Amino acid sequence: MSKPVVAIPCDFRDFDGNVWHVVAHQYVRAAVEGAGVMPFLIPALESGNDIEEILDRVDGVLASGSRSNVHPALYGREAREADGPFDPGRDATSLPLIRRALDRGIPLFAICRGIQELNVALGGTLATEIQEQPGVWDHRKPDVPDLDVAYGIRQDVIVKEGSCLAPVLGAGRVRVNSLHRQAIAATAPRLAIEAVAEDGTIEAVSVIGAKAFAVGVQWHPEYWVRTDAPSAGLFRAFGDAVRAYRESKLK
Numbered sequence: 093m094s095k096p097v098v099a100i101p102c103d104f105r106d107f108d109g110n111v112w113h114v115v116a117h118q119y120v121r122a123a124v125e126g127a128g129v130m131p132f133l134i135p136a137l138e139s140g141n142d143i144e145e146i147l148d149r150v151d152g153v154l155a156s157g158s159r160s161n162v163h164p165a166l167y168g169r170e171a172r173e174a175d176g177p178f179d180p181g182r183d184a185t186s187l188p189l190i191r192r193a194l195d196r197g198i199p200l201f202a203i204c205r206g207i208q209e210l211n212v213a214l215g216g217t218l219a220t221e222i223q224e225q226p227g228v229w230d231h232r233k234p235d236v237p238d239l240d241v242a243y244g245i246r247q248d249v250i251v252k253e254g255s256c257l258a259p260v261l262g263a264g265r266v267r268v269n270s271l272h273r274q275a276i277a278a279t280a281p282r283l284a285i286e287a288v289a290e291d292g293t294i295e296a297v298s299v300i301g302a303k304a305f306a307v308g309v310q311w312h313p314e315y316w317v318r319t320d321a322p323s324a325g326l327f328r329a330f331g332d333a334v335r336a337y338r339e340s341k342l343k
């Protein structure tokens with residue numbers, strides 16, 4: 093069987109004097125090495141992407157992290173300068189891709205910005221600058237040049253008994269990394285909370301009644317997929333779901 097294909101929505105980024113459609117290498121590497129799938133990078137177009145045509149051609153969707161934030165207007169809030177940076181092309185691509193993948197039973201794995209997109213796509217809201225809330229830790233990306241340090245594993249999340257993730261990660265404490273300043277505020281009605289941090293931050297969700305694997309995590313399993321067992325387990329589970337979906341299409 094040829095390798096299954098997974099759509100990864102790009103960011104629209106401005107650097108080196110041009111604008112680019114990009115995905116960070118760690119997500120591509122984890123898709124290839126951790127999930128055993130072929131990545132298909134989707135341009136971050138504010139209009140022009142045919143979501144159904146894309147989904148006709150893939151066996152999974154991987155919504156990656158990004159320093160940009162989902163635009164607050166998408167969850168009914170006024171946008172302030174501090175809520176940025178924004179990426180309307182990413183929003184316009186990723187949110188409909190998530191919604192329609194769920195409708196069509198195409199496996200979905202949403203990471204960091206991805207879990208926030210999943211929550212907003214299904215009607216939830218986000219909180220920003222969560223470290224400013226009483227009792228909430230600083231979950232932001234450490235301001236260091238070394239990515240291994242920035243993505244260093246440094247906090248516990250507690251995986252709920254009986255959750256979708258419990259068979260993959262084990263229920264209870266799991267060590268993860270953390271690089272975010274936003275988080276789920278109001279959880280979308282169709283989402284079940286799978287894991288939380290000790291400060292109450294929602295760290296993982298699953299889609300209630302999903303036809304296939306449909307999980308979002310706030311941390312970054314892609315970064316240590318080669319060496320960290322929980323990270324590898326998540327990508328293996330996603331890859332298995334993608335292969336099962338592809339086989340079901342071939343029947």
Ligand SMILES: N[C@@H](CCC(=O)NCCCC(=O)O)C(=O)O
Pocket residue numbers: 156157158159160161203204205206233271272273274275
């Ligand atoms: N922008 C959102 C999501 C954070 C995220 O995806 N972080 C990974 C990228 C980190 C970086 O390169 O800066 C938030 O801040 O909550």
